[in-house]
Amino acid sequence: KAGVTQTPRYLIKTRGQQVTLSCSPISGHRSVSWYQQTPGQGLQFLFEYFSETQRNKGNFPGRFSGRQFSNSRSEMNVSTLELGDSALYLCASSFMGFSDTGELFFGEGSRLTVL
Amino acid sequence: EDQVTQSPEALRLQEGESSSLNCSYTVSGLRGLFWYRQDPGKGPEFLFTLYSAGEEKEKERLKATLTKKESFLHITAPKPEDSATYLCALVPGAQKLVFGQGTRLTINP
Numbered sequence: 001k002a003g004v005t006q007t008p009r010y011l012i013k014t015r016g017q018q019v020t021l022s023c024s025p026i027s028g029h030r031s032v033s034w035y036q037q038t039p040g041q042g043l044q045f046l047f048e049y050f051s052e053t054q055r056n057k058g059n060f061p062g063r064f065s066g067r068q069f070s071n072s073r074s075e076m077n078v079s080t081l082e083l084g085d086s087a088l089y090l091c092a093s094s095f096m097g098f099s100d101t102g103e104l105f106f107g108e109g110s111r112l113t114v115l
Numbered sequence: 116e117d118q119v120t121q122s123p124e125a126l127r128l129q130e131g132e133s134s135s136l137n138c139s140y141t142v143s144g145l146r147g148l149f150w151y152r153q154d155p156g157k158g159p160e161f162l163f164t165l166y167s168a169g170e171e172k173e174k175e176r177l178k179a180t181l182t183k184k185e186s187f188l189h190i191t192a193p194k195p196e197d198s199a200t201y202l203c204a205l206v207p208g209a210q211k212l213v214f215g216q217g218t219r220l221t222i223n224p
Contacts, residue, residue: 004158033212035214042214042215042216042217043159043202043204043214043217044214045211045212045213045214048212056211056212057211058211090158090159092158092159098149098206098212099146099147099206101147101164102147102148102149102161102164102204102206103149103161103164104159104161105161106157106158106159106160107158108156108157108158109158
C-alpha cells in the first residue's frame with residue numbers, strides 16, 4: 001500500500017514569507033503528526049491531529065500551525081519565516097496515534113531552507 | 116522537564132562486532148518507549164515499542180530492553196546494512212512525543 005506522501009520535497013523561502021507543507025497519510029490512518037528535525041535540536045514534535053482535531057501540541061510558537069481535512073490529509077503552515085526555521089519537516093501517520101503503539105509511519109520529509 | 120538522552124552520539128563497529136546503544140530518560144510518567152531507525156534522507160522507520168520495565172522485544176539482529184530509567188538497543192553480529200541513526204522516543208505522562216538526539220551507527224565490512 002502507498003506510504004506517507006509529503007509535498008513539496010524541497011523548497012527555499014526568504015525571511016518573513018510563509019510556507020504551507022502538505023502530508024497525505026496512509027489510507028485508513030486517522031492520526032497525522034508533524035515534526036521538525038534539525039542537526040542542533042534533533043527531532044521535535046510539533047503537533048498531532050486526529051479526525052480533524054488538534055489533539056496534542058509541542059512547544060513551538062504560534063507561527064507554526066496545522067490542520068487536518070476530512071480525508072485525513074494534513075497541512076502545516078509556518079508564517080513569518082525565520083532563519084532558524086530551516087529544517088526537515090516530517091509528517092507521520094498512524095491509525096490511532098503515537099500514544100497507543102508508537103508505530104508511526106513517516107514520510108520522507110519536506111526540506112525547507114530559509115534565506 | 117521530560118528528557119531523553121542517547122549515548123553514544125556515534126558508534127563505529129566492525130561487521131560482526133556486537134554492541135549496545137543506550138537511551139536514558141527522566142519523565143513524569145512513561146506511557147511507552149519507542150525505537151526508530153533513520154537512514155540518511157529518509158524518515159524514521161519504526162522498530163519497537165516497550166511499555167514496562169523488564170519488557171524485551173526482538174527483531175532479527177536487534178533486541179530492545181527497558182528498565183525504569185533506561186532502554187538498551189542491543190545489536191548482535193551487525194551487518195553493514197544496519198548502519199543508520201537509531202532514535203529513541205517516548206510518550207511521558209503529558210500527551211506529547213519526545214525524541215532523543217539519536218546514535219549514529221556505522222558498521223564497517
